[in-house]
Amino acid sequence: MTTDDTILRVEGLAKSFGTTEVLKEISFTVRKGETKAFIGPSGTGKSTLLRCINQLIVPDRGRVYLHGEEVTHAGAKINQYRAKIGMVFQNFNLFDHLTALRNVEIALLKVKGMKEGEAREKALFELRRVGLEDRADHYPAQLSGGQAQRVSIARALAMDPDVMLFDEPTSALDPELTGEVLEVIRELAQNGMTMLIVTHEMRFALSIADEICFMEHGTILERGPPADLRDSPAFERTRQFAGRFAEL
Amino acid sequence: MDQLAFIADILLPALWGGLLVTLQLIAAAAPFGVLIGAGIAVGRVYGSRPVQYFSRAYVAFFKGCPLLLLLFILYFGLPSAGISLSPFTASVLGFIFCNSAYDSEYIRGAIKSIREGQFTAGLALGMTRGQVIRNVILPQALRRAIPGLVNEFVYLIKYSSLAYMITVIELTGAGKMVATRYFTYNETFLVIGLVYLSLVTVTTIGAHLLERRVAVPGMASGRH
Numbered sequence: 001m002t003t004d005d006t007i008l009r010v011e012g013l014a015k016s017f018g019t020t021e022v023l024k025e026i027s028f029t030v031r032k033g034e035t036k037a038f039i040g041p042s043g044t045g046k047s048t049l050l051r052c053i054n055q056l057i058v059p060d061r062g063r064v065y066l067h068g069e070e071v072t073h074a075g076a077k078i079n080q081y082r083a084k085i086g087m088v089f090q091n092f093n094l095f096d097h098l099t100a101l102r103n104v105e106i107a108l109l110k111v112k113g114m115k116e117g118e119a120r121e122k123a124l125f126e127l128r129r130v131g132l133e134d135r136a137d138h139y140p141a142q143l144s145g146g147q148a149q150r151v152s153i154a155r156a157l158a159m160d161p162d163v164m165l166f167d168e169p170t171s172a173l174d175p176e177l178t179g180e181v182l183e184v185i186r187e188l189a190q191n192g193m194t195m196l197i198v199t200h201e202m203r204f205a206l207s208i209a210d211e212i213c214f215m216e217h218g219t220i221l222e223r224g225p226p227a228d229l230r231d232s233p234a235f236e237r238t239r240q241f242a243g244r245f246a247e248l
Numbered sequence: 249m250d251q252l253a254f255i256a257d258i259l260l261p262a263l264w265g266g267l268l269v270t271l272q273l274i275a276a277a278a279p280f281g282v283l284i285g286a287g288i289a290v291g292r293v294y295g296s297r298p299v300q301y302f303s304r305a306y307v308a309f310f311k312g313c314p315l316l317l318l319l320f321i322l323y324f325g326l327p328s329a330g331i332s333l334s335p336f337t338a339s340v341l342g343f344i345f346c347n348s349a350y351d352s353e354y355i356r357g358a359i360k361s362i363r364e365g366q367f368t369a370g371l372a373l374g375m376t377r378g379q380v381i382r383n384v385i386l387p388q389a390l391r392r393a394i395p396g397l398v399n400e401f402v403y404l405i406k407y408s409s410l411a412y413m414i415t416v417i418e419l420t421g422a423g424k425m426v427a428t429r430y431f432t433y434n435e436t437f438l439v440i441g442l443v444y445l446s447l448v449t450v451t452t453i454g455a456h457l458l459e460r461r462v463a464v465p466g467m468a469s470g471r472h
Contacts, residue, residue, distance in 0.1 A: 056368055083374025093369035096467045097388045107373035141466020
């Protein structure tokens with residue numbers, strides 16, 4: 001029932017907090033190597049959507065499939081699925097008591113059951129990939145925001161995920177630090193990583209996404225390749241919003 | 249001069265045995281106090297409803313119960329329920345209950361001070377809740393709780409003297425016996441006071457070293 005290269009399938013995902021419907025029957029599929037960007041005003045359910053995919057938030061209705069296997073209602077197996085779905089957070093969420101290297105290593109040791117030496121090698125490889133091998137022994141508090149976010153990307157990549165979820169990866173960064181993070185993400189896209197990105201960086205989204213989804217009030221208002229959507233009304237509204245956002 | 253002779257020849261040898269018992273009481277109680285305290289704290293923050301209720305009741309009961317009363321119950325009361333404990337065991341148990349109740353409060357506060365996002369990040373990597381708590385939350389919470397735990401340890405050093413009330417001849421008890429026999433209350437209790445003071449001083453220095461050793465740049469200062 002899934003086409004061969006479909007990695008992720010989301011069907012009718014719905015979530016309410018109290019009486020507020022945050023997600024209203026969201027459906028889409030993600031092909032291998034595809035980059036899908038979600039943009040739209042704050043509070044339209046974009047972050048909730050990402051968290052429903054790896055079940056950090058349990059949706060009220062709807063299903064999520066990873067390689068055709070249902071992630072929703074996975075019970076104890078949910079940890080196995082989460083290990084295959086990398087996530088990068090707005091606030092990095094690095095483990096404060098661990099060095100950059102240990103941050104990347106820890107899930108390799110505890111979740112993947114790797115040996116110390118093997119995990120170390122893999123972690124160093126991932127840090128090199130985001131250009132931070134020389135910061136391996138630094139603690140999160142000793143890293144700039146951009147570096148911290150790159151470490152958190154390395155931490156997610158180390159698990160060799162099938163898909164990466166980026167939840168506003170540059171929103172907490174000073175403008176001069178967003179570039180280095182976007183560069184890392186761009187490189188991942190070029191190397192064929194499958195990614196869902198929630199972002200306010202419109203130009204970035206337009207330049208790397210295969211498909212853009214405009215979200216508003218818990219629905220996907222419009223979707224399509226960047227080129228087709230540049231002049232759509234939804235895009236215009238979002239751009240106005242993003243413009244205001246940037247001015248702030 | 250014969251006061252010095254009394255202290256050197258009679259008092260100190262007698263106190264030595266008591267000191268050893270005091271140290272044993274502390275050594276037996278403190279680790280379990282922290283361990284159980286951590287368990288209770290985790291239960292209160294992350295446990296299911298019943299676990300939360302149990303943990304709260306545990307803390308409320310042992311914080312509310314005067315330690316001396318607790319020792320009396322454990323030593324004098326339990327035999328009528330068919331459980332006879334040695335004075336030493338009863339004391340250690342009482343200390344563990346009391347110590348762990350307070351320790352759990354320090355640790356619980358520390359757990360709550362850790363940013364929620366780290367828990368989420370651990371889960372997102374595929375860790376179980378237990379793995380996140382053990383590998384992410386507790387290592388940080390325990391570091392932050394060190395000043396409180398040390399405080400409680402210092403209390404333990406001092407309230408270990410209550411074991412004397414259920415016939416354990418520890419430092420205070422040993423001194424009391426010498427003082428009564430030789431009618432040397434001032435000398436004896438002054439010396440005992442100095443011994444407790446040095447125990448507390450050593451603890452404070454040790455705690456400082458420990459805190460420095462496990463310090464994480466930018467973390468212990470409570471930047472986040």
